[in-house]
Amino acid sequence: MFTDFTSEIMSYPGGEKITACMQCGTCTGSCPASHAMKYTPRRLISLIRANQRDTVLKSLDIWKCASCYTCTARCPRGIKFTDIMYILKNLAWKEQRKEEDHNIFGFYSSFQDLIQSRGRMNEAELILRYSLKTNPYKLLEFAPLGMKMFLKGRTAIVPPGIKNKRQLQEILRISQERGGE
Amino acid sequence: MVYQYYPGCSLHASARDYDESVKGIMEKLALELKEVPDWNCCGATVIPSVNQWQAQILPARNLALAAENKGDLVIPCNACYMNLKKVQYNMAHYREVREKITQIFGQVGLRLVGMPKVRHLLEVIVDDVGLSKVKELVTKPLKDLKVVCYSGCQLVRPLGFDDPEDPQALDRLMETLGAVVLPFSKKSHCCGSSLMTTQPELALKMADEILEEAKKVGAETIVVTCPMCQLNLDAFQNQINSRFNRDGQIPVTYFTQLMGLAFGLNKNQLGLKRGIVSPAKVLEKIG
Incomplete structure (x- = not known):
């Protein structure tokens, strides 16, 4: 249905702007849970764009997001990363029951x-x-x-x-x- | 002024003190809050994590129950406020969401015509009632009460109101009540939310950072606008103190409780006995 993971993410509300990411890391630096993540928000975007669907959805790091929206408030490219986290959790929930x-x-x-x-x-x-x-x-x-x-x-x-x-x-x-x- | 009111699940249980103090100050403020009949849970941060469609349907049913131009909908909880506003945003910006919800609701006779404007209680008090009116009602100024204002996250982020990094509304309100508002860099940080249950090691650290700074700047109470923040900051202080080797405790109060106090209402009317960390001692000087 989708050619790659990036276009799959972009098909959901809130995922559209993911390709605007310039890997500045403002999201990771702002995230109150990133200190406990192997795959931080910036790395997750990078993995999505590298089509590493399984690695991303199997990672328990996506469940560490508390939905505080700091990354969304601060992203200089207008990426709604909190919404992307919700999309990732939804997909993981559906496919790889935790x-x-x-x-x-x-x-x-x-x-x-x-x-x-x-x-x-x-x-x-x-x-x-x-x-x-x-x-x-x-x-x-x-x-x-x-x-x-x-x-x-x-x-x-x-x-x-x-x-x-x-x-x-x-x-x-x-x-x-x-x-x- | 008459508003529709969506209390949210917490206000009927763990945040009964918030509910009591909201009801306590309404009459003074000449606000009438009409509870939306048969409202349901907004889904918090849990349902959006597991099922995006349920995450639209749950808040949208509340919007439908409050629709048909019955007036603004006032919400005291940051998370409910965010979820209801977000569905409105999604319906306005995504045709698929709008059409699907309308169609499904049509089958059970729910309509989303004339949806209410969604407002947080703090927003209504600061913007509609106004601080000058609040000031007139103060009979017992919160003199010398040192507070830090903690808006929490979901109230002020995109879709919310006030500045997302350095919100001001709560500070101005507390100053109006006569309190000493101390500078506080954690005012819109995250309390840890439901991670307190699933991943306490993460959430306890988040709450600890907020509590520690509040104690360090010399606050006597942390003022909050959300039942989730109140619970996480109030109820886990023993665990946090032993885990991170901290001293002392700090009461966490709702802005509505402090308003009621400044308006001269009886403490019992304001749920002030319900804090796990009792605010009784620091509030003694208000009388």
Whole structure:
């Protein structure tokens, strides 16, 4: 469908300007997570342009983006790198399910399941689902903070949800069928 | 002034203090906030990472519920604000997105005609209410309270309002309340967001840098505009202190809580007892 990885990225909203990159590294220098990455934002752009699709999508570095948009705010060429990170994560999620990193897979899928079933997020249930999916012993780690939050009245007693769940589930389902992933 | 209101999921749970203080100050400010009926989660930063279509659909349903020219939509959370604005941007700039959402929504009777303008609560207070009106309402100035203003990231970046690197609105508001606003280079840095759960070693470091500078410049509290920032900066200070060998704690308060305090509202009305790091001591001098 695409001749190379660059044109694939460019086909998604936010990916258009990737070829304007001049490898100045402002993105990497601005990124609060780049210190922990082997493939930093600048290197990721370079790898995309060198058509290294597998290397990029298999790298867990793309999951280190916290979506702070500093790179986007600062890029002198107007590249929306935060959006490119989202595109990369979407592709990786679809194709290389993150079994290799249990935590990431467990958290993102727990969140997604929770929204699909209730329409609203609640931290306590998210942590519960996430821990049960990854490692139930995590509940012990979260317990002290969870207890404090509970005592401060900062947890929802009744799991929150929307009334018209069917409508939400319906539009999510149709979007899935129509070329959604 | 009447606005539509999208609280976002956190304000009904971990950020109940934010919700309480928003409701507390509304009457004073002569603002009426009408909650959008049956609103859903915006998807935070999680859904856009795994499914771009769901990331359009979730915020767009909220926009549809608030559509038909019912007035501006006010949002207190930076991430919800960014997500709803971003869908509007995508619908305006990408025909494929616009047509697909319209078509899918048409099948369930949702319409996106007359979409609201999306505003952050801070933006409405500074731009619509105005600082001169705020000043008139101050009965207990936050005298000698040393604060650093932390806008966080998603409020001020492209699509947001204020300067993306050195935002000013929160500083001006706090000065208007009588607080001493200290220079702070981390005001729009990232708190670590949901990485606090998946990759705590990364997020704890991000939060630590913000907390450390705030303590170093002598702040008594960090003022925030977002429930995610508040949680990450407030709830993990013990872990951060032991991990990075730091001392001391600093309370993290919502700008709405400090506004309520300066307006003379009762502390219990403002959720000030809910901080993991209690602000009680530093707020004693306000009375």
